[in-house]
Amino acid sequence: MSDTTASSATPNRLNRIADWGIYALFIAVVLGLPMLMDDVFWLNRIAKYLVYGMLGIAIALSWGYAGILNLGQGLFFGLGAYMTAMSLKLMSSTSLQQGSDKPVPDFMLWNAEPGAMTDLCCINKGSFLWIPFQHQWFGLAMAIVLPLIVAFILSSSIFRLRVSGVYVAIITLALVLLVRLLIIDAQPVTNGFNGLTDLGWLTIGGFEFDPYMVQTYYVVAGSLCLVLLLARWLVSTRAGLILQSTRDDPTRARYLGYDVAAFQVFFFTVSAGIAGFAGMLYVVAAEFASPSFMDITFSISMVVWAAVGGRNSLIGACLGAILINTIEATVSETEVFKEAWKLIIGLIFVLVVLYMPRGLAGLARDLTGWLGQRRRGADPMPKAAE
Amino acid sequence: MSDIIFIGLSLSSILLLIALGLSITYGAMGVINMAHGELVMIGAYTAVLAGLHLNLNLFFALPLAFVTSGLAGLVIERLVIRRLYGRIIDTLLATWGVAILLQQLVRLEFGLSFLGIHVEGLGPGLQNMTVPGFLTQPFDIAGITIQPYRSFIIVVTLALTALTWWLMYRTPTGVQVRAIMRNPQIAAACGIDVRRVSALTFAYGSGLAGVAGVLLAGFKTVMPEMGAAVVIDGFLVVVVGGVGSLLGTLLSAAVLGQINGVFAILTNDILARAVVFGVVIALILWRPRGLFSFKSR
Numbered sequence: 001m002s003d004t005t006a007s008s009a010t011p012n013r014l015n016r017i018a019d020w021g022i023y024a025l026f027i028a029v030v031l032g033l034p035m036l037m038d039d040v041f042w043l044n045r046i047a048k049y050l051v052y053g054m055l056g057i058a059i060a061l062s063w064g065y066a067g068i069l070n071l072g073q074g075l076f077f078g079l080g081a082y083m084t085a086m087s088l089k090l091m092s093s094t095s096l097q098q099g100s101d102k103p104v105p106d107f108m109l110w111n112a113e114p115g116a117m118t119d120l121c122c123i124n125k126g127s128f129l130w131i132p133f134q135h136q137w138f139g140l141a142m143a144i145v146l147p148l149i150v151a152f153i154l155s156s157s158i159f160r161l162r163v164s165g166v167y168v169a170i171i172t173l174a175l176v177l178l179v180r181l182l183i184i185d186a187q188p189v190t191n192g193f194n195g196l197t198d199l200g201w202l203t204i205g206g207f208e209f210d211p212y213m214v215q216t217y218y219v220v221a222g223s224l225c226l227v228l229l230l231a232r233w234l235v236s237t238r239a240g241l242i243l244q245s246t247r248d249d250p251t252r253a254r255y256l257g258y259d260v261a262a263f264q265v266f267f268f269t270v271s272a273g274i275a276g277f278a279g280m281l282y283v284v285a286a287e288f289a290s291p292s293f294m295d296i297t298f299s300i301s302m303v304v305w306a307a308v309g310g311r312n313s314l315i316g317a318c319l320g321a322i323l324i325n326t327i328e329a330t331v332s333e334t335e336v337f338k339e340a341w342k343l344i345i346g347l348i349f350v351l352v353v354l355y356m357p358r359g360l361a362g363l364a365r366d367l368t369g370w371l372g373q374r375r376r377g378a379d380p381m382p383k384a385a386e
Numbered sequence: 387m388s389d390i391i392f393i394g395l396s397l398s399s400i401l402l403l404i405a406l407g408l409s410i411t412y413g414a415m416g417v418i419n420m421a422h423g424e425l426v427m428i429g430a431y432t433a434v435l436a437g438l439h440l441n442l443n444l445f446f447a448l449p450l451a452f453v454t455s456g457l458a459g460l461v462i463e464r465l466v467i468r469r470l471y472g473r474i475i476d477t478l479l480a481t482w483g484v485a486i487l488l489q490q491l492v493r494l495e496f497g498l499s500f501l502g503i504h505v506e507g508l509g510p511g512l513q514n515m516t517v518p519g520f521l522t523q524p525f526d527i528a529g530i531t532i533q534p535y536r537s538f539i540i541v542v543t544l545a546l547t548a549l550t551w552w553l554m555y556r557t558p559t560g561v562q563v564r565a566i567m568r569n570p571q572i573a574a575a576c577g578i579d580v581r582r583v584s585a586l587t588f589a590y591g592s593g594l595a596g597v598a599g600v601l602l603a604g605f606k607t608v609m610p611e612m613g614a615a616v617v618i619d620g621f622l623v624v625v626v627g628g629v630g631s632l633l634g635t636l637l638s639a640a641v642l643g644q645i646n647g648v649f650a651i652l653t654n655d656i657l658a659r660a661v662v663f664g665v666v667i668a669l670i671l672w673r674p675r676g677l678f679s680f681k682s683r
Contacts, residue, residue, distance in 0.1 A: 158671070
């Protein structure tokens with residue numbers, strides 16, 4: 001990407017300015033949106049799309065920077081969502097229907113065997129797993145820790161065995177389907193197909209975050225900006241650069257003495273942690289968790305958003321996810337457009353892959369490159385190396 | 387005991403049916419065709435429409451669906467896949483778009499529903515194909531109850547596998563296809579028209595998907611989303627069997643189908659599928675290139 005020849009100093013600087021400009025603009029718009037829009041329903045919707053944007057970042061990190069296509073990112077999103085939802089479920093008023101002060105999820109009561117003790121310890125065989133989730137912070141912490149653990153174990157075995165390319169995609173895909181089935185099958189503990197609904201609100205220091213409230217939007221938007229900057233910093237560190245070299249030529253990186261698998265495991269795990277965090281925020285904004293988060297359609301959709309936005313660009317992938325979903329929500333207001341939109345989106349995916357493999361971000365980079373050349377005027381310079 | 391084996395066999399045959407087309411397009415050509423499920427769906431709709439409008443039964447629908455899905459595959463190859471050979475992940479994404487497109491075309495009756503025209507047998511609703519009566523009556527042979535339609539599927543699948551094997555290993559075109567599998571550049575240098583052969587191969591794999599669709603329509607509801615559910619299973623079978631190995635695909639379909647059948651009886655359908663996914667993951671970790679494979683590309 002970068003050019004070492006002296007003649008390209010100007011476009012490089014221009015690129016860097018444009019880059020930071022876009023980040024600053026993005027953060028300003030995302031954080032400033034509530035001032036322009038006071039419709040809380042739309043703010044809540046957009047908060048959800050910002051969460052998808054965070055998923056875009058997770059995908060760009062693992063796919064664009066590490067070269068690992070994870071078709072099972074929904075697994076980590078889903079785990080994060082379920083962990084959060086379990087805690088919020090116990091805080092919901094629907095879990096205190098028995099008049100006791102010990103919360104028990106309502107679906108467990110409905111399905112309880114007659115005479116079973118209505119306590120989390122023993123209402124059914126798996127219900128004890130819920131006990132620690134009575135503390136909200138346990139659920140929130142697990143929403144990130146569990147994806148990290150699962151991703152670490154998974155990626156360690158994958159990359160130590162030097163499984164690569166499309167096989168990683170297939171393993172992650174099979175795994176997300178596997179876990180989805182397990183969650184559906186563990187109906188007494190997870191409420192199966194129906195997922196966890198009627199959740200309580202996230203409460204921090206006595207303040208309840210109603211999803212339809214500006215404060216909740218700020219929690220999501222602030223988290224997104226934080227994750228974006230963090231990811232951006234991470235890929236510019238030495239480790240991030242080595243990671244990119246392992247993507248471009250793993251064999252060479254290995255011969256240069258780098259432990260390729262270690263870098264891949266680290267970034268795969270970070271990406272999973274981001275997805276888990278996104279799952280947590282999604283539950284806070286959308287008030288449910290369901291096995292549909294682990295549908296294969298959802299995981300592939302994330303990848304497609306990232307592809308449209310630009311798989312090699314963190315902010316591109318993030319914007320791709322936000323834009324596609326916002327447009328979809330806007331056109332879905334009318335029934336005819338809704339159906340036609342799906343047709344259009346299918347077409348867009350095909351065209352982007354065929355003609356714009358670097359996505360919107362690639363387009364933007366070409367544009368700044370072209371502007372840089374124009375500013376240099378008559379001075380003919382070699383085309384910026386890609 | 388024979389019941390369990392039969393259930394497993396029947397599951398295996400369906401897996402094989404879907405995987406057979408994929409073992410050609412993915413195995414031989416390195417294209418992850420996510421629209422394969424939609425080609426299956428097109429086959430199923432061909433059967434439904436042929437029954438409704440042309441009064442043709444299952445046996446006529448089979449070749450017809452082979453042709454329609456094959457043609458659809460040919461068009462997809464020309465417009466999309468031809469530009470993406472060698473970019474395996476991109477084929478996955480682009481054909482995912484194609485899959486959405488095809489689903490939506492059927493749901494919108496090829497856009498006619500915008501004009502207020504409705505075609506019976508298309509649209510977002512559920513459709514059914516009627517199976518000829520003599521294939522639906524179970525009968526007994528030596529104390530074992532035989533499900534004729536399931537047996538019919540097994541027979542057709544095995545026949546198609548044999549046909550595919552014959553095409554690949556006993557005809558001049560098959561030799562060309564296998565040459566392209568191993569090394570497209572050298573194949574081209576030897577005078578093989580790589581583009582033409584690739585297009586034909588893809589169309590053949592797509593045609594097999596169409597046949598699978600007709601057979602699936604006999605015991606599953608036909609709807610625009612039906613393809614998405616089956617395509618993943620097909621991929622897992624092909625990958626476990628070994629890319630480019632017809633024998634591997636056959637064996638892995640048999641093994642995975644039996645595992646699914648046995649665990650479905652021991653536990654339930656959901657856990658049985660989970661076990662199959664678990665086995666698939668373990669097998670890929672153990673042998674990423676599949677049970678039977680050769681070095682290529």
